[in-house]
Amino acid sequence: MDLKVMNKISYGLFILTARDGTKDNGCVINTAMQVTANPNRIAIAVNKSNYTHDMILKTGEFNISILDESAKFGTFKNFGFKSGRDSDKMVEIKYNRSENGITYLTDECNAYVSAKVCSTVDLGSHTLFIADVTDGQILSSNPSATYAFYHSNIKPAASSAPKKGFICTICGYIYEGDTLPDDFICPICKHPASDFKPL
Template identity: 50%
Template sequence: MIKDTGLCNISVISKEASFDLFKHFGFQSGRNMDKFDSSFPTSSYETADNGIPCIITGTNAYFSLKVEKEIDLGSHTLFICEPTFMTVLSDIPSCTYEFYQSNIKPKPEKVGTPPKGETIWKCLICGYEYVGEDMPDDFICPICKHGKDDFEKIIR
């Protein structure tokens, strides 16, 4: 979308954000789903003057940006942008990575307690732990909804 329009918005997540906001926007790709479909409440976002949605629930500000330059980094594209609009939505402090890790992200759950030497499959996205020698090929993480490919095998 950014390459096609040359525009984007950035919403600044606040310390009041719920884990559901992180799951909805961070644990799934916009290539596979419309993040602003009916599963995300219309009261939680608004459309900015540039025609692009910005999140207003669990955020404290948003920026509208115009792409000035694109840099191909192989697996990603870096967009250098010029701000065209900015608004402050609240004075609630912004959420840092440390605050997210300590206060918002659920602590990893374990399915059972493994005896020493048993196999654990740990989700690389959210930290959920599945206990068992073999993980089913169709296993979906109950927290972040990622599949078996996003788990690593650990022997404790």
């Protein structure tokens, strides 16, 4: 099977945020959708290795900021290439707080949605959170960024110089180096080292 077929499914891109006590955190996700209109419910899938995942399991609440086509690669690096366990991802990020007290981005996003978890489904590497929508606001009329738009317009083009490293066969992320650690997880799509191949 050609795993690149999965890239043909249309995905949005979102910054998922949560709050536990005084700690704010967020991560990039590409799975968020409305699943019912009455009641108004959404579903998100979050990798269990993300700190934000654990915060949502504990608190039962989250926000999603819907990234638009003005999003910069730095935003993806900030929320996708490091862990909130040992860094403050909200430093130098413009945000407000919704009524649930959780942050949402005010730049590079066209809307945000607040939600309260009503059930979860264990998906192995991820948890599917099904949640009631509690709030939301449109922030701009900019088109939403899709995964395809990210690859074509936001992600920096690969250098033409030969590199030593490994490429994720799912999303195209490149790990530079002679050896890929066995426990490496792709910072973009969260797939394991087994989904990488040498450049």
